[in-house]
Amino acid sequence: MLLNSVILVLREVLEAAMVVSLFMAFTTVSQQSRYFLLKAIFLGLVAGGFYAYFLPEISNWLEGIGQEITNTMIHLGIFLLLTGFLWLISSNIVLPNRLVKAVMMGAIILAISRESAEIMLYISGFRSDHFLMQSVLSGSLIGLGIGVSCGIFLYHLMIALKPAAATKFICVLVVIVGGSMMSQATQFLIQADWLTSTEPVWDSSHIISEHSLPGQLLYALMAYEATPTWSQIVVYLTSLALMILVIISARFLQGQPKYD
Template identity: 30%
Template sequence: MLDATILVLREVLEAALFISLLLALGAQFNLRWHWERLAIPLGLVASWLLSHFALDVAMAFDGIGQELANAGLLIVAIVSFIALATLLAPTLRQSDNKESLHGTIFFACCIVIVAASMAREGSEVWIYYSSYSDSPSAMSSALMGGLIGTGIGLSLCALVYYAFAFMSRRAFIGVFFVIAALVVGGLSMQLAKLGLQTGLLDSGPPVWDTNGLVNERSWTGQFLHALFGYDANPDRIQVGFYFGTLLVLLAGIGIRLLPQGVRRA
């Protein structure tokens, strides 16, 4: 039961953070887009499909199909987060500027971010439970643990949402951009790690080791990994992906903040 609780909680945390953050964004700017009505069902269906066809996916592309599928989901999530932060950039200058948040691009970004996260993380939960299909007693214990993990994750989701929703708008905007930077950096490190695991990228020695500060296998380390892709022993390729993605994010925000006449020139 404990294993199921930890596994489900770990998989739920990332999507819960994204949902809380984006719902709070809508509450802060009084947006009427109900993207969650499409994103959550889409994410659930996509996660089931990925788990149901897991063997076929894994055997594709010379045995690296699963890694490539996860890499694709990571890429669309990273691009969507950068696009969303770029759309939100004018609020750094004028907090009540929400003109760009009413378009279909904003709506699509929210859907893609949440659905991609749920598909990637949720498929692992489906696969985990499928291993208990021949043992009803073990399945009931695992389901109970999963319900506990889901309950904890949803409770944290609610707490984070209300904490964000009741912040001042200016404070929330600052928090949003900090979290966006941490998230896209973490997702890019996970993307690089998949490239290393498949041999598409050349590995090298770790750049640093922060296990002495926060052990990656500890509760805190797993919590940080689930939320922000924490890696205690990143390869130089992972570090390069991290800072490269942050540069793209900052460039998008910077360009968006330029006066309109300068951008057209």
């Protein structure tokens, strides 16, 4: 039970930790206070609590596909906020601008809400079993610890760079995370039967299995699928292209941005 909790919590934490550490690094590079990000983390946990609490009702919406549609909305929301973030900073609108803060906070709240809801539901399942609860809680704490450490590692990796390079690196990672969000949203729409399911285009599970550690890390970073469908690939590439287009056009309209 201990190891299982470590893996489950780590998987959930990694994805949210990516978004948080990216924005933490951006705030540090911009020499601004990180207080608003802590507020967003707290609000994300509160939202996650609500999501977990109302999940039985939410699941029943839309004839039983409420959960898929809510998850699609969350992922789409993160994508739009990340795209907004790219537009703003490429237009040379930087911190402490309130709109920049708002899109950063929104993305963190959404990212944390879904991942934390799953962890809360998982742990709450053991509330009547005190014996198992102990190992589940220790496992979850270890998983949380490893996930947060990965985030801190990424954070230090980014702030070790020069501000201009760090901002570019953050933008690249934001684009990758944004693409991953849209790929997951597509997956949920297929699961809900709102998008037609098709045969997988390829099967790379013999090279990198989704069960393996590299597979899991790649999943957290860029929603790696060993057996993706056409719709996922098309949506993934289109969203990457869209975000790059947003960066280029914002720069074009604004002239060359100054990073420092």
